[in-house]
Amino acid sequence: MNLYRFTVMSILLLLAGCSSVLTPLIYAGLKNKLPDTEVEYIASEEQLVWHRNTSQAQQLNVKAHDWHELHQGSSAGWQWQFVALVPKNISAQELSEWDDLFERFAKINAKLLPNLGKVKVTLYLLSGSKQQVTVDSTINSDVLELPSFYWGEDEKVLPQKFSERIDLLAELGTELQMAQFASSVLPQPSNREAAQLKMHANSACWRLAVRPALALNTEQVVKAPPSAFSDMAESAKKVYQKHRSEIPAQSFYATVLLVNEADRYMAAADLNWPLRGSDEREISALVDFCKSYLMIAKDPRT
Amino acid sequence: MSFIHRLKLGALFICSIFLTGCGSSIATGVLAKNDDIHAVVTKMRNNQVEIVGIESRLSAQSQQEPLITLDFQSQEFTASTERAKCIAGHCWQIIVYDENSLMQTTAVVERFETKLSQALQALPDMLFGTPPFVLKIYLVPPSRQFDDMYKVTDVSQRNFGIAIHLDGELPLSRRQQRAFDEREAMAVAAVIHEFIHFASLQNDLYENPWALSAAAHMEALAKCYENWSFLTTLDEDSKVQHSILFDPLAQTKPDRHELAQAHGRATEYLAHKIKQSFAAMASPTLFANQTLLSASNTQEQRLLLNICRDLSQIREL
Numbered sequence: 001m002n003l004y005r006f007t008v009m010s011i012l013l014l015l016a017g018c019s020s021v022l023t024p025l026i027y028a029g030l031k032n033k034l035p036d037t038e039v040e041y042i043a044s045e046e047q048l049v050w051h052r053n054t055s056q057a058q059q060l061n062v063k064a065h066d067w068h069e070l071h072q073g074s075s076a077g078w079q080w081q082f083v084a085l086v087p088k089n090i091s092a093q094e095l096s097e098w099d100d101l102f103e104r105f106a107k108i109n110a111k112l113l114p115n116l117g118k119v120k121v122t123l124y125l126l127s128g129s130k131q132q133v134t135v136d137s138t139i140n141s142d143v144l145e146l147p148s149f150y151w152g153e154d155e156k157v158l159p160q161k162f163s164e165r166i167d168l169l170a171e172l173g174t175e176l177q178m179a180q181f182a183s184s185v186l187p188q189p190s191n192r193e194a195a196q197l198k199m200h201a202n203s204a205c206w207r208l209a210v211r212p213a214l215a216l217n218t219e220q221v222v223k224a225p226p227s228a229f230s231d232m233a234e235s236a237k238k239v240y241q242k243h244r245s246e247i248p249a250q251s252f253y254a255t256v257l258l259v260n261e262a263d264r265y266m267a268a269a270d271l272n273w274p275l276r277g278s279d280e281r282e283i284s285a286l287v288d289f290c291k292s293y294l295m296i297a298k299d300p301r302t
Numbered sequence: 303m304s305f306i307h308r309l310k311l312g313a314l315f316i317c318s319i320f321l322t323g324c325g326s327s328i329a330t331g332v333l334a335k336n337d338d339i340h341a342v343v344t345k346m347r348n349n350q351v352e353i354v355g356i357e358s359r360l361s362a363q364s365q366q367e368p369l370i371t372l373d374f375q376s377q378e379f380t381a382s383t384e385r386a387k388c389i390a391g392h393c394w395q396i397i398v399y400d401e402n403s404l405m406q407t408t409a410v411v412e413r414f415e416t417k418l419s420q421a422l423q424a425l426p427d428m429l430f431g432t433p434p435f436v437l438k439i440y441l442v443p444p445s446r447q448f449d450d451m452y453k454v455t456d457v458s459q460r461n462f463g464i465a466i467h468l469d470g471e472l473p474l475s476r477r478q479q480r481a482f483d484e485r486e487a488m489a490v491a492a493v494i495h496e497f498i499h500f501a502s503l504q505n506d507l508y509e510n511p512w513a514l515s516a517a518a519h520m521e522a523l524a525k526c527y528e529n530w531s532f533l534t535t536l537d538e539d540s541k542v543q544h545s546i547l548f549d550p551l552a553q554t555k556p557d558r559h560e561l562a563q564a565h566g567r568a569t570e571y572l573a574h575k576i577k578q579s580f581a582a583m584a585s586p587t588l589f590a591n592q593t594l595l596s597a598s599n600t601q602e603q604r605l606l607l608n609i610c611r612d613l614s615q616i617r618e619l
Contacts, residue, residue, distance in 0.1 A: 163589050220586050270476050271477070275596055
């Protein structure tokens with residue numbers, strides 16, 4: 001039996017409802033690539049404590065360094081600032097494209113999170129392997145500070161391709177949402193486990209809906225989730241039950257649940273996933289779906 | 303192997319792409335050279351391929367019924383035309399699974415046949431045979447699953463049988479249309495892929511067909527035309543997204559079968575060519591480990607066809 005037949009048989013199992021055979025393998029392969037950010041909210045101090053890349057051994061002490069400002073911009077209550085350990089050369093053209101993307105991003109977030117006030121994003125641009133970072137920020141009615149990190153390459157300080165740029169912004173959005181969720185601005189289920197999953201499902205909305213929305217009215221291609229998600233719900237649940245304490249497992253299961261829920265919503269409207277920026281109806285429908293999803297305190301599993 | 307398997311495999315890896323941005327792909331190798339009962343698949347050992355006989359029957363399964371065996375010769379299959387049709391050196395005959403109301407409508411079969419013939423006509427001349435090969439394509443509705451899908455009806459007649467899934471009726475809604483388009487394109491792509499393997503081997507195109515470099519070339523050729531035919535099968539406004547994966551998963555798994563190396567090399571070769579040619583035109587479809595294409599990416603489709611044609615001018619990777 002050749003390799004292909006082996007693979008095909010495995011896929012047949014997936015098709016036949018035995019996706020439990022494969023989903024753990026997918027999870028194992030993805031585990032290191034899924035984000036593992038944690039956030040704590042200290043209400044008395046209106047402070048957020050972020051823990052990023054928790055599986056990494058080496059730690060970065062942000063306060064121990066002097067950071068050089070590379071760029072800053074602002075629009076519609078948002079401020080964004082790029083900083084690095086050493087001065088870096090980013091072309092005016094590239095910075096202008098980032099400003100445009102951040103403006104779009106601010107507008108989409110204002111639609112998804114109606115209670116969002118001012119946001120101040122500090123993007124730390126680093127190179128080399130990822131390191132563990134613990135960093136504080138403030139969240140109150142005046143401003144939400146969002147310190148975020150991008151680990152690029154020496155020559156390419158920031159991602160160059162459109163798809164990678166919107167991936168970075170989607171990750172920023174998931175953290176923005178986590179901040180609102182942790183501080184109870186967004187509703188959450190009372191059950192702790194359900195709340196944990198809801199937070200990750202909310203985050204999946206930025207990957208599912210905001211990435212295409214950033215491409216609106218362009219010819220850019222965007223990733224759509226495949227039909228296989230509908231077969232994965234049960235087996236993703238088993239993976240989650242086995243690795244309940246792992247953030248990537250929570251995120252994986254919650255993403256599968258969220259995508260299936262969105263798929264039902266889109267099916268009811270007889271709409272497909274958006275595939276590029278010109279799919280206006282689909283993009284708009286997904287943003288609407290997420291807007292209402294975020295405002296519901298339901299357990300994503302129900 | 304069936305197109306629906308391939309569909310699921312693709313979907314599986316797109317899952318991971320959707321979640322994180324990684325992906326990979328593996329495809330098939332097939333040899334058909336036997337009597338009228340058996341199809342044959344290949345197995346590679348020490349860079350030499352062994353031939354493994356596989357009974358040429360469909361093991362079908364519906365959602366309600368347990369596994370049953372469908373013989374290709376059985377009366378549940380009805381040829382849509384009495385004789386094979388031939389255009390541009392290739393011949394085909396479509397045979398429809400005809401059990402109760404599961405039979406495909408004429409409109410579905412005709413649409414499929416038009417698209418298949420267009421894809422076949424684009425194949426390189428080196429794949430033509432004398433007398434021409436006859437592809438017998440068995441259309442099975444998606445409600446019935448099947449396992450083995452190959453058959454050589456008679457080598458002397460140069461017949462190659464392949465079973466694939468295709469919907470019973472034309473779709474009614476946009477959502478159904480997407481699923482229909484995807485299955486149809488997968489079906490055409492699967493036929494093209496397997497036919498390239500079959501015709502290459504039957505035509506003795508490779509001096510040593512089982513050397514790794516030749517096996518990798520055959521796979522790259524099949525994979526290239528398969529991807530191209532998937533895209534050209536789609537209607538212009540189709541909402542299907544097609545992913546060509548660059549990451550040769552096979553190479554990273556040394557414990558897997560050695561045929562994996564041929565697939566790995568083929569993937570690597572295509573990845574290099576596609577990245578090079580798409581980057582030159584600043585295609586927005588390039589992602590880290592894959593390219594995402596749809597029917598409207600006509601320029602990319604032309605480039606892909608050029609890559610396939612260049613590939614057909616050589617014999618080894």
